[in-house]
Amino acid sequence: MTRLRQLLPFALFALAMVATQGLLRALEMEYCLTQLTMALYYAIVVIGLCLVMGYAGQVSLGHGAFFAIGGYTSAVLTTHDFSRFKAAGWAGGLKQLHVFVGQQDLFGNQIMTVSPWAAFFAAMLLTLVVATLIGYPALRLKGHYLAMATLGFGLIVNKTVLGTAAFGAADGINGVPEWTLAPGLTICGKSAARVSNYYIAATLVLALLLLLRNLLHSRVGRALQAIHDRETAANAMGIDTAAYKLRAFVLSALLAALAGVFFTHYTAGIGPSEAGALKSVRYVALAAAGGMANLWGVTVMSTGLNYLSLRGLFGSYDHAVFGVILILIISIAPDGPLKPLGKWMGGLASRLRPEGRREHGAA
Amino acid sequence: MALLEVENVRRSFGGLVAVDKTTFQVAPGQIKAIIGPNGAGKTTLFNIISGLLRPDSGRVTFHSRPVTGLKPYQIARLGLSRTFQNPSLFLRMNVLENVMVGRHSRSRWGFAGCCLRWPGQPREERNIRDTAMAQLDYVGLAPLAHCPAGALAFGQRRMVELARALATEPTLLLLDEPASGLNTKEKEDLGQLIRKIRDRGVTVLLVEHDMKLVMDLADDIVVLHYGIPIAEGPPSVIQSDPKVISVYLGGEVQADSAGGELSAKWSQSP
Numbered sequence: 172m173t174r175l176r177q178l179l180p181f182a183l184f185a186l187a188m189v190a191t192q193g194l195l196r197a198l199e200m201e202y203c204l205t206q207l208t209m210a211l212y213y214a215i216v217v218i219g220l221c222l223v224m225g226y227a228g229q230v231s232l233g234h235g236a237f238f239a240i241g242g243y244t245s246a247v248l249t250t251h252d253f254s255r256f257k258a259a260g261w262a263g264g265l266k267q268l269h270v271f272v273g274q275q276d277l278f279g280n281q282i283m284t285v286s287p288w289a290a291f292f293a294a295m296l297l298t299l300v301v302a303t304l305i306g307y308p309a310l311r312l313k314g315h316y317l318a319m320a321t322l323g324f325g326l327i328v329n330k331t332v333l334g335t336a337a338f339g340a341a342d343g344i345n346g347v348p349e350w351t352l353a354p355g356l357t358i359c360g361k362s363a364a365r366v367s368n369y370y371i372a373a374t375l376v377l378a379l380l381l382l383l384r385n386l387l388h389s390r391v392g393r394a395l396q397a398i399h400d401r402e403t404a405a406n407a408m409g410i411d412t413a414a415y416k417l418r419a420f421v422l423s424a425l426l427a428a429l430a431g432v433f434f435t436h437y438t439a440g441i442g443p444s445e446a447g448a449l450k451s452v453r454y455v456a457l458a459a460a461g462g463m464a465n466l467w468g469v470t471v472m473s474t475g476l477n478y479l480s481l482r483g484l485f486g487s488y489d490h491a492v493f494g495v496i497l498i499l500i501i502s503i504a505p506d507g508p509l510k511p512l513g514k515w516m517g518g519l520a521s522r523l524r525p526e527g528r529r530e531h532g533a534a
Numbered sequence: 535m536a537l538l539e540v541e542n543v544r545r546s547f548g549g550l551v552a553v554d555k556t557t558f559q560v561a562p563g564q565i566k567a568i569i570g571p572n573g574a575g576k577t578t579l580f581n582i583i584s585g586l587l588r589p590d591s592g593r594v595t596f597h598s599r600p601v602t603g604l605k606p607y608q609i610a611r612l613g614l615s616r617t618f619q620n621p622s623l624f625l626r627m628n629v630l631e632n633v634m635v636g637r638h639s640r641s642r643w644g645f646a647g648c649c650l651r652w653p654g655q656p657r658e659e660r661n662i663r664d665t666a667m668a669q670l671d672y673v674g675l676a677p678l679a680h681c682p683a684g685a686l687a688f689g690q691r692r693m694v695e696l697a698r699a700l701a702t703e704p705t706l707l708l709l710d711e712p713a714s715g716l717n718t719k720e721k722e723d724l725g726q727l728i729r730k731i732r733d734r735g736v737t738v739l740l741v742e743h744d745m746k747l748v749m750d751l752a753d754d755i756v757v758l759h760y761g762i763p764i765a766e767g768p769p770s771v772i773q774s775d776p777k778v779i780s781v782y783l784g785g786e787v788q789a790d791s792a793g794g795e796l797s798a799k800w801s802q803s804p
């Protein structure tokens with residue numbers, strides 16, 4: 172029974188997703204699903220950030236860079252021509268395992284690249300290693316060392332991407348092939364696949380939310396919150412605080428990279444702006460706008476605001492808008508706008524009820 | 535065989551020596567008290583024992599294992615738990631969840647298992663909840679299980695902290711001024727509770743300023759003065775110790791007359 176009640180928001184989310192698509196179809200605005208799909212992928216980054224910031228209480232200013240690591244790793248591996256290794260025995264072996272696949276490049280030449288699945292795993296592995304190397308020293312200490320380390324790291328990734336020909340420098344990488352997850356399920360930007368891609372993204376978000384909900388309602392979730400609240404007491408209660416902070420950070424970096432991989436296949440490319448510090452700050456602003464330790468709030472806010480941004484609503488003030496949001500949240504509603512709003516609505520509802528009775532305590 | 539051995543421990547902050555030349559033992563099954571004026575180094579000593587501070591020199595042995603240099607969570611896993619002088623609950627959680635955190639070292643599922651609700655993990659979660667609830671019940675706070683921790687009164691926070699510490703199933707429990715901020719009735723209940731905890735096999739080491747409580751409860755007392763132990767023994771001996779008397783009553787008092795004065799003063803709550 173309680174389990175059913177816990178699953179209710181997930182059902183509502185799924186319903187809202189279907190309703191949105193139905194509505195857009197009825198309005199003949201299904202082209203909007205493209206930006207909505209992209210916004211859903213961005214939301215995964217912010218959901219991951221919510222784990223680190225809202226629960227473990229650590230600030231990461233490098234999540235744009237992890238998104239870029241995921242995206243660029245996939246992009247490079249699935250577009251680079253490895254034909255010159257064709258003769259080598261190991262390349263033959265990898266081809267047997269479908270790690271290498273033959274395909275045509277933009278100009279119709281036959282080339283040999285890494286398959287999207289193999290590139291995906293490579294991207295995850297690389298992110299795991301990089302996030303561990305950054306997080307390990309920074310998270311052994313108390314305080315905001317992670318914010319500084321990730322800020323520096325983000326700048327390095329951004330400059331590296333901009334300055335390296337293999338990463339397409341300022342142009343980024345284009346012509347990233349489609350990714351067939353399973354027969355009939357292909358990640359690509361073709362308009363014929365718009366609806367299916369929207370549902371792939373929505374399902375992915377839903378599945379990740381479900382996994383994270385499980386995590387946060389367990390001893391691990393409580394340990395992370397305890398660390399956020401009182402690190403010393405958490406440690407004295409038997410929690411290996413440094414290890415938990417690190418694992419939360421790495422998991423969150425993996426989510427950002429995962430989003431980057433999907434996004435890159437969906438838009439068939441990735442550019443250096445994805446690795447910019449402004450993108451990382453935007454993710455932090457969105458996490459704050461969603462209420463930090465609030466998976467649903469963060470998902471709704473970041474999907475909504477990123478959608479508006481991708482539709483060009485903020486024009487040339489795009490980045491500034493997110494800066495303003497961050498400032499407003501911090502100065503007016505540090506818990507995010509949803510909580511005070513919810514309280515206000517709750518108060519209103521109880522005043523409207525005739526007896527003015529309010530439920531309290533045990534849930 | 536002593537459960538806890540503190541050997542010649544010293545710790546300074548800058549030029550200030552907070553604890554020095556401190557040696558004592560805690561036998562299993564005892565209630566032992568550490569007393570001393572404000573700033574005597576009692577909390578610092580607790581922090582050293584529980585691993586929050588490293589001593590400059592000296593060693594701490596728990597269950598015959600040297601624990602100096604171990605992290606607090608490692609020492610906690612060996613069966614040492616504590617409360618803090620300023621109750622430090624996790625204020626974002628409710629009361630029950632606070633106590634559930636105490637089960638951390640007695641449960642094992644990690645990130646992957648919890649994400650996936652792997653077979654066995656939900657059952658462990660229920661176990662954690664039930665055990666924590668039982669601990670809350672033990673300290674008499676079961677009705678408040680679903681209150682936000684921040685909404686509790688000071689005395690209740692202390693009790694939740696105690697339940698959280700008990701949830702770790704410690705063999706040694708360190709209580710830093712458990713009675714401060716409690717009213718007379720609450721203090722009496724606390725005294726009974728601590729005895730009950732000892733009777734269930736938990737050894738207790740406590741720091742306390744309420745001398746009536748200490749004299750009633752403790753089997754053995756260590757007196758710290760400017761970080762150095764000046765006396766150790768059962769309550770009756772401590773009450774008539776000339777050095778203790780001069781520390782607590784000040785000045786050069788005549789030991790035999792003052793002894794009576796001190797025990798009269800300490801038999802009522804301050």
Ligand SMILES: Nc1ncnc2c1ncn2[C@@H]1O[C@H](COP(=O)(O)OP(=O)(O)OP(=O)(O)O)[C@@H](O)[C@H]1O
Pocket residue numbers: 547550551552570571572573574575576577578579619
């Ligand atoms: N982290 C610290 N940095 C600097 N000085 C400290 C620190 N912790 C404690 N001290 C100093 O060490 C001395 C001992 O402090 P401690 O808190 O151990 O005393 P206490 O016996 O617990 O006192 P109280 O009864 O007031 O709790 C005090 O003079 C205190 O100011």
Ligand SMILES: [Mg+2]
Pocket residue numbers: 576577578619
């Ligand atoms: Mg103290």
